[in-house]
Amino acid sequence: MSEKDNFEPVIVGFLCNWCSYRAADLAGTSRIKMPPNVRDIRVMCTGRLDPVFVLKALREGADGVLVMGCHPGQCHYVEGNYKTMRRMALLKRTLRQFGLEDERVRLEWASAAEGPKFAATVTQMTETIRELGPLNWKQLLGGNGHFRPVLEPELEEVAA
């Protein structure tokens, strides 16, 4: 009996207005079954996605962040998604150093016609995060004192 048993992942999805958000619409109107764990936020372009949005989502309680945009070469603003491709690559490297699993932040492409791909991505990511368990970043910060003597024995066990 752990909190993992009845854990429902909270995933924040940032979707591009011109493609992935419409893919999400298509998945809905097509009645494709998918888990309700992704909270969609529409952005005009994934190039608008400041890495701060991802960090803030993770800090404020999200267990994962899903970013979806137009396929490379199909950006409404010519190269916004290429910028995102680079930013997410560098952000993932940085988050790895913060001890976050790679799977918690995911970048995928879906055109407005790819409702089934959207649903499959959401399903797959939800299951992946469910396996990883809750992130609980705020609890990880450890309260006001940030002094965690209690944690030390466990840390030593892990290190051993």
Added chain:
Amino acid sequence: MSDLEVSLSGKPKIALYWASSCGGCEIAVLGIHEKILDVANAFDIVLWPCVLDGKVADVEALKDGELLFTLFNGAIRNDENYEMAQLLRRKSQLLVAFGSCAHEGCIPGLANFSNRRQMFDWIYHNAPTTHNPDGVEPAAGGWEFPEGRVHIPAYWDTVKTLDQVVDVDYYLPGCPPEADRIWDALTAIMEGKLPPQGSVIGAHVTVCDECLRSKHEKKITKFYRPHQIIPEPDLCLLEQGILCAGIATRSGCGALCPQVNMPCRGCYGPNQGVVDQGARFLSGVASVIDSQDPEEIEAILDTIPDPAGTFYRFSLPHSLLHRVAWGAHPGESILSGNGQEA
């Protein structure tokens, strides 16, 4: 006693204190040169451990709010830092977070990529320069010795900034703050022309705005560390592939580092309105990489050896994520808040 001194000198009292810091901020105060005499004429310095012989007991004896202001440098990383921050907050009308450590966490804040156990392992056992055959470590608490009682403060797992433990009135950024900005702050206090509470005393533009190097569209195919390249003298350092934090850093320093071929390291912290300096720096650097191929992008990113340490060099404790996940050594799982494996 203190009442008598006030009435005799008629000068407001001030304090300068260091918590977890290197001492550079103390030297920076002396960077105002002979104007330090004006400061001494205007104020009674009750406590300045680096320079004067004032004692903590002198501060404790003051009434609350009796200090006009305290310049507090250093991060908060143990119980002693924390207690002094609380004491000086209580006794001061204005508390100034002086320097990058108190403002953003600075270099001591990079300890937030590890924890107390890892810090102790390195400092007291594993560092090549450590000779500690008995494996002695500082143990928090009060200890009796023939010479007297010693109190060793508890060392925290996480470094915090001053404003994460007490209310702060003004911030003076920099590692260390530039003498001109220190003088600005001191004259503002002496003349009573204080900016709105909570202000950061610096410019509201980035270092790039003050940097004299010529800037063009940036297209980067490889990153260099400063020792790997001799930069062109007048061209933007970032354009040459050197990770310069000027794009994400508040100015006020006069863009001194780029003038001598060193990239901005980011010590003045994020510009006005920016929440997370590291994310801003990361975002700017990534967007000017000259490639549209994922594999090639990864190869270019391989030339940045320590992204998190580079982007958050001065601002980790004040960043959104604040510290590394508990127990997140390579290959380990993250521990959840109660210390159990998630």
